[in-house]
Amino acid sequence: MHLAHYLRLLHRSQTALAEAFREIRRGHPHEPDMYGVCERLAVQCRDQARWLEPFVRRYEPWTSPSPEPERLHQPLFAGTRPGGLGLLRDLHDLYLLATECDIACAMIAQGAQGARDDELLDVVRRCGGELAVQLLWLRTRMRHAAPQALVVAS
Template identity: 30%
Template sequence: MNGIQLVLSILHRGEQHMAKELAVVADRHRTDHEIHHVATDIAAWSREHVQRLAEASSRHGGAESDSPHNGLSAGLLRKPQAGLSEQGGPRSDPPLLLLDDLHDLHLAATHNSLHWEMLAQVAQAAKAADLLTLASSCHPRTLRQMHWTNTMIKTLSPQTLSSL
């Protein structure tokens, strides 16, 4: 597996994870209309990214299900830290649950953003115009996912954390 295939594989898994987690958050917080609708909408972006990454991977000699080799990939594939629920922290309080969900989504989006940037850089180096176009098209949406989660965290954290 070459570097391009490695980054494509990491991004494919990261975007799959993001789409799945956004859908879970949208469902879990369906009574909060803004969270539900925005999470549902931006999950569609990640699903589209997954499809486009699969197509790019097949054009570049890989498959989206390729398993990266050890070494460099071990650090690149490291998942964001587990949320409070996986750390044994409180998750039964709905506002705290939402804040924790947004935290996890923000870390996942940041993880993907870093890899979109890596893909753009390796695409430039390899003169792979199609991959540069892909990264230039998809990365701004990932940045918007990050911006949304960050804004929601800023909005919700003062009242949620002050009431503990």
């Protein structure tokens, strides 16, 4: 059973996303909406990672050793960049990381259905709902930042 591989991937990605939201909040202090929104989204991601921990432990014993999980997890956020273009690129990186989480949730939901694990299915559906809101906010915020960053020289 390889469900634990994706559970570990999602757990690591959620943890990385939480830290990335916090880093963007710190790296772009001149953006007034970043402080509150990014902190709230970071807390959501941290909570989601905690919700997954019991399932990682539950499915770990049935996992065959494989190098694949390490190859699946590539850093998608490498720190903040200055200026308007930097903000746009940082939000873009966060969007990619959140999308990785979203896709992992969808795959885990399929695995949970196959394993008939309703408890895990409930958790990943809740995570997926919160991720959908995060992705919507990131897309909206990128659209808001793009004209200034791409057209007006800073």
